[in-house]
Amino acid sequence: MHTAAGSQARLPIRSDMDLVWVRQHVRQAAAQIGFGLVDQTKLVTAASELARNTLIYGGGGTMETEPLTDGGARGLRLTFADEGPGIADLEQALSDGFTSGEGLGLGLGGARRLVHEFAIDSAPGAGTMVRVTSWVGRPPRPREES
Amino acid sequence: MPEQAHGTAGSPTLEIRDFLRRRREQIAQRWADEPLFRAVFTVSRDEAVEAGKAVVDALAQVADAERVEDPDAAGFTAVREQLARMAAARSRAGLSSAQVSAELAALRPPVENLLLEDLPDAPAEQVRACAGTLGVLMGTLRVVVTQTALSEGQALIDRQRLQLLEVATPVIKLWDGVVAVPLIGTLDSARSQVVMETLLESIVEQQARFAILDITGVPTVDSLVAQHLMKTVAAARLMGAECIVSGIRPAIAQTMVHLGLDLGNVVTRASLADALGYVLHELGVGIVTPGAKGAVTR
Numbered sequence: 001m002h003t004a005a006g007s008q009a010r011l012p013i014r015s016d017m018d019l020v021w022v023r024q025h026v027r028q029a030a031a032q033i034g035f036g037l038v039d040q041t042k043l044v045t046a047a048s049e050l051a052r053n054t055l056i057y058g059g060g061g062t063m064e065t066e067p068l069t070d071g072g073a074r075g076l077r078l079t080f081a082d083e084g085p086g087i088a089d090l091e092q093a094l095s096d097g098f099t100s101g102e103g104l105g106l107g108l109g110g111a112r113r114l115v116h117e118f119a120i121d122s123a124p125g126a127g128t129m130v131r132v133t134s135w136v137g138r139p140p141r142p143r144e145e146s
Numbered sequence: 147m148p149e150q151a152h153g154t155a156g157s158p159t160l161e162i163r164d165f166l167r168r169r170r171e172q173i174a175q176r177w178a179d180e181p182l183f184r185a186v187f188t189v190s191r192d193e194a195v196e197a198g199k200a201v202v203d204a205l206a207q208v209a210d211a212e213r214v215e216d217p218d219a220a221g222f223t224a225v226r227e228q229l230a231r232m233a234a235a236r237s238r239a240g241l242s243s244a245q246v247s248a249e250l251a252a253l254r255p256p257v258e259n260l261l262l263e264d265l266p267d268a269p270a271e272q273v274r275a276c277a278g279t280l281g282v283l284m285g286t287l288r289v290v291v292t293q294t295a296l297s298e299g300q301a302l303i304d305r306q307r308l309q310l311l312e313v314a315t316p317v318i319k320l321w322d323g324v325v326a327v328p329l330i331g332t333l334d335s336a337r338s339q340v341v342m343e344t345l346l347e348s349i350v351e352q353q354a355r356f357a358i359l360d361i362t363g364v365p366t367v368d369s370l371v372a373q374h375l376m377k378t379v380a381a382a383r384l385m386g387a388e389c390i391v392s393g394i395r396p397a398i399a400q401t402m403v404h405l406g407l408d409l410g411n412v413v414t415r416a417s418l419a420d421a422l423g424y425v426l427h428e429l430g431v432g433i434v435t436p437g438a439k440g441a442v443t444r
Binding site: 016019020023027037038040041042044045048049052096103104106107109110111113114140 | 332334335336365366367368369370372373396397398400401404405406407
């Protein structure tokens with residue numbers, strides 16, 4: 001099986017099997033765009049964390065992939081959206097070790113460290129949208145805080 | 147749609163029903179020469195004709211019930227299994243679902259030609275109505291086959307998934323008191339539960355003091371996978387065995403650091419060989435190369 005990795009795509013996140021599909025799709029898309037092995041692995045891992053959040057906390061949703069070009073730079077943007085209960089305290093949700101479920105509480109904050117750009121939009125009752133972007137060949141972004 | 151008539155049957159649907167019953171033999175004969183039937187019933191042509199007749203009967207029954215648009219019509223029940231077998235045989239032969247669908251679509255023209263032969267003097271609109279109804283009916287037949295094939299596929303996938311769970315978690319005895327589990331593929335909750343169970347059982351069975359979890363074949367190590375690993379390690383420790391996690395590739399190592407994963411006091415090694423070396427050292431077992439004995443010190 002193969003996906004239309006190089007183009008824009010929207011994948012459903014409804015079950016554990018969809019998570020496998022999401023990871024494979026992101027890996028293929030990242031490889032096609034020219035990400036190295038380490039960056040592919042980082043992006044796939046971030047996608048895995050975010051997709052699982054979408055599934056478990058958001059009650060399911062979608063992931064959109066979008067290849068980007070900015071001047072000579074090539075990148076990949078992933079957007080995870082759900083219509084779940086949303087997040088009341090974003091600060092707290094992003095801090096390591098905090099979880100409202102049974103995980104390690106590293107998913108959201110960890111995913112942020114694995115990508116170049118990270119944006120989250122959420123409010124109680126309004127669902128959650130997380131958008132991450134990584135660029136080929138760009139060094140990992142410096143840690144701003146802590 | 148005009149219901150007036152040239153024939154006696156009335157509505158186009160009933161007209162089609164009568165046509166199917168009347169031309170049963172000829173339709174089946176023509177279908178027997180189509181790739182779908184020819185390729186599936188290879189033993190004898192008669193077999194293909196019989197199968198064709200069964201499908202025609204089903205279509206006639208569906209038309210009789212005036213449910214030409216309904217894939218769930220009772221008439222299809224009798225042939226559902228046969229159609230599924232045919233579609234499955236074609237996909238086994240390497241055809242894509244689109245190709246199978248095209249072969250199904252190819253069943254329509256021969257029937258349509260027969261229908262037109264039967265209506266030489268009928269008014270144009272009646273011909274159109276009948277051909278239209280036949281088209282709908284044949285389209286529904288395609289839907290039925292696709293539906294059946296899909297549900298068969300889903301059942302197959304579910305079965306294989308369960309089989310994979312069992313197959314993909316062997317516990318290997320590497321040395322006296324040393325067992326290893328090569329993990330391959332996605333480590334979801336179900337998988338890691340199976341891994342934990344088989345590992346703990348074999349620790350008891352082999353009286354193992356060391357257990358190596360090799361993750362070379364795990365493509366993505368995210369926080370959930372790490373959590374599963376740590377739970378397995380903790381459980382093994384409670385049984386008196388020390389766990390070593392091996393097969394941590396450079397890309398995985400970097401990712402784990404960024405993610406903030408800390409395997410704590412779990413011993414980790416880059417490769418299975420390193421892990422075995424560590425264990426043998428801990429056990430006080432040395433390996434001597436036979437050649438080394440004869441090697442003379444200069």
